[in-house]
Amino acid sequence: MGSNRNTKSAYVGLISIVSIYILLIILILIFANKVLLEIATNGSISSLTIIPLAMVLPIFLIATIIFNLLKLLKQRKKNQPGSNFKTRLLIFFTFITILSSIPQGILAVNFINSAITSWFSSGTEEALNGGLDIAIEYNRSSMEGIAVFRDSFIFENIILNTVATPDSIWRNIKGAFPSVSSISLFDSLGNEIFYKSKESNLRVINVLNFENNTVTRSKEGNRSILRTRKEFLQNGENIYAVLSILLPENFDQNARKITDSLKIFTRNKDFQQTFLLSIILFYTYFSLPIILLSILTSFLLSEEIIQPIAHLENAISRVVQGDYSYRILTHSKDDLANLVNSFNDMVSNLELSRNNYVHTEKITAWQEIAQRMAHEIKNPLTPIKLSAQRILKKYKNDPDSIESVLEPAVDAIINEVENLTQLLSEFKDFSRMPTPLKENIQLKSLVTEVSLLYSESYSRITLDLEGLENTELKGDRGQIQRVFSNLISNSFDAIADKGIVTIQSEIIRKSKNYYCRIMITDTGTGIDSKMKKNIFNPYFTTKDGGTGLGLPIIERIIADHKGVIWYESEKEVGTTFFIELPMEDTV
Numbered sequence: 001m002g003s004n005r006n007t008k009s010a011y012v013g014l015i016s017i018v019s020i021y022i023l024l025i026i027l028i029l030i031f032a033n034k035v036l037l038e039i040a041t042n043g044s045i046s047s048l049t050i051i052p053l054a055m056v057l058p059i060f061l062i063a064t065i066i067f068n069l070l071k072l073l074k075q076r077k078k079n080q081p082g083s084n085f086k087t088r089l090l091i092f093f094t095f096i097t098i099l100s101s102i103p104q105g106i107l108a109v110n111f112i113n114s115a116i117t118s119w120f121s122s123g124t125e126e127a128l129n130g131g132l133d134i135a136i137e138y139n140r141s142s143m144e145g146i147a148v149f150r151d152s153f154i155f156e157n158i159i160l161n162t163v164a165t166p167d168s169i170w171r172n173i174k175g176a177f178p179s180v181s182s183i184s185l186f187d188s189l190g191n192e193i194f195y196k197s198k199e200s201n202l203r204v205i206n207v208l209n210f211e212n213n214t215v216t217r218s219k220e221g222n223r224s225i226l227r228t229r230k231e232f233l234q235n236g237e238n239i240y241a242v243l244s245i246l247l248p249e250n251f252d253q254n255a256r257k258i259t260d261s262l263k264i265f266t267r268n269k270d271f272q273q274t275f276l277l278s279i280i281l282f283y284t285y286f287s288l289p290i291i292l293l294s295i296l297t298s299f300l301l302s303e304e305i306i307q308p309i310a311h312l313e314n315a316i317s318r319v320v321q322g323d324y325s326y327r328i329l330t331h332s333k334d335d336l337a338n339l340v341n342s343f344n345d346m347v348s349n350l351e352l353s354r355n356n357y358v359h360t361e362k363i364t365a366w367q368e369i370a371q372r373m374a375h376e377i378k379n380p381l382t383p384i385k386l387s388a389q390r391i392l393k394k395y396k397n398d399p400d401s402i403e404s405v406l407e408p409a410v411d412a413i414i415n416e417v418e419n420l421t422q423l424l425s426e427f428k429d430f431s432r433m434p435t436p437l438k439e440n441i442q443l444k445s446l447v448t449e450v451s452l453l454y455s456e457s458y459s460r461i462t463l464d465l466e467g468l469e470n471t472e473l474k475g476d477r478g479q480i481q482r483v484f485s486n487l488i489s490n491s492f493d494a495i496a497d498k499g500i501v502t503i504q505s506e507i508i509r510k511s512k513n514y515y516c517r518i519m520i521t522d523t524g525t526g527i528d529s530k531m532k533k534n535i536f537n538p539y540f541t542t543k544d545g546g547t548g549l550g551l552p553i554i555e556r557i558i559a560d561h562k563g564v565i566w567y568e569s570e571k572e573v574g575t576t577f578f579i580e581l582p583m584e585d586t587v
Helices: 005-042 046-054 056-077 083-119 122-150 153-162 167-176 251-270 272-320 335-397 403-431 443-455 477-494 550-560
Strands: 182-186 192-197 215-220 223-234 237-246 439-442 461-464 472-475 499-510 513-522 564-570 574-582
Touching: 005 056, 005 272, 056 083, 056 272, 083 272, 122 153, 122 215, 122 223, 122 237, 122 251, 153 167, 153 223, 153 237, 167 182, 167 192, 223 251, 272 335, 335 403, 439 443, 439 477, 443 461, 443 477, 443 499, 472 477, 472 574, 477 499, 477 513, 477 550, 477 574, 499 574, 550 564
Parallel strands: 461 499
Antiparallel strands: 182 192, 182 237, 215 223, 223 237, 439 472, 499 513, 513 574, 564 574
8 A cells, every 4th residue: 555654755855955055055155155256356376275174074975875876776776666766866856956967157257257257357457556556646645746846945035034924834835736634833942933734733743852854744533644854944943843734534544444455455466376276176176065955856857757657556466466455645636646536436346346356256156066076976966866775675675684785785775874964064054154243352362263273183284373453353253263163274274294384464545444364374385376266166175085175265254254364375486375354344
């Protein structure tokens, strides 16, 4: 019978594949954010040493695929139903998976190569170098400009000629040197005598710490300031003038960023081939598990497709062997389920037709039985008639010597009447089996009780009841006891010297009813294939002195209990009789 086991296994397999797929996505995100970013920024592949830790996943997938392939090879070797079709489906799915993966791989690699080539184009490098040159040139020109203006006669004239009128100093300096941001004047003691700024507080705290005729750089918040000091002599006293230029906001940080970017760009350009190779290896590494997952999914899908077909093939084989009770269980609603249901209906119709055919055969057999019975009855009547005639003849011709023929003739008549009585009794049992009086029967207790009657007489034969369940049945105890008594006796008789008789049982389901299947197996001589079709026919026997009604009576008892009986036998190997009895009353 079909079962839910394969369906549950398919669900478990599908959940496992989805879980592995999610794990693979997480690994891809981790590697993309960590490893590839480090390659791009540091130009190093040292972090790829963690890849062996992630190799567990593809190794596990490869091992699982190998296990499934070995399992499939065993199925093909045993020629199990659907194994060849499953192989073709697997090859087809794998081919489609690889066929779809190759164009994606080529497209991805070409796209990555084009992107890397674009990243490392000469225009980008020139732009970075140009930006850096601009920053350097601006810084240089600012320093040179303030130094040149500091040493110029213009600056000296402005300071010496307008010191008495400080309000015009700032206007004259801005007119001569527009880049200036502030001007401060100090006396010889460092006291501020003039200060003017165009933007923010650029006031000099201690002018005496400055050196003459040098340009210094200092920080004010996020901005850099260029300063230079010039010493003048006026009226016998020293005057210090400090010029300041305020560079653009974040000038140093931006210049440093350009420098760092240029360094990274140059380093990555040197590692361009290594970077591309790393990307390809990365893509291949994570593409392989996806392909392996696709192949595993192919195993799962092929199993789902093959399962009902394999059940059908197995069921057809069972029906060909004569088991019309086999049914396939299915819970799906697809086309294959309709095919399975159609098969079950077909087998049911075949079983009904077979039963009708068997019934017709039984009628024909009864006709043959009537003819055989007439012949069997006629045989004992002839010696009875002859014995009676001898007595009568002796009585008429020589009544004094009648004793010489009386006793032998009467003994012959009695023997033949007893044979006739036994024949009629067994025929009565066969033709008019009483209606079963059903009660609860403990199967193992009944079989054990019957087997004890024979086991002592056949000491060299082992009786194995380990596989017999103590199942409770509904049936006529006397009739069921007669069934086992006859079959166990036949099994012991079939073993010439030493052997084993095994009795087992199991619970099966047919349609909506549960049955107890009992198997009685012996290691005897077996039944000749030429005799198999006649084994249940009345008056057919291979035993000396047998009546040939034992197995037909057993078949009748099993049929009256709504059960079936059949057997399998191989010459010089042994015979197994199968009995199926319902667990409860069936209509």
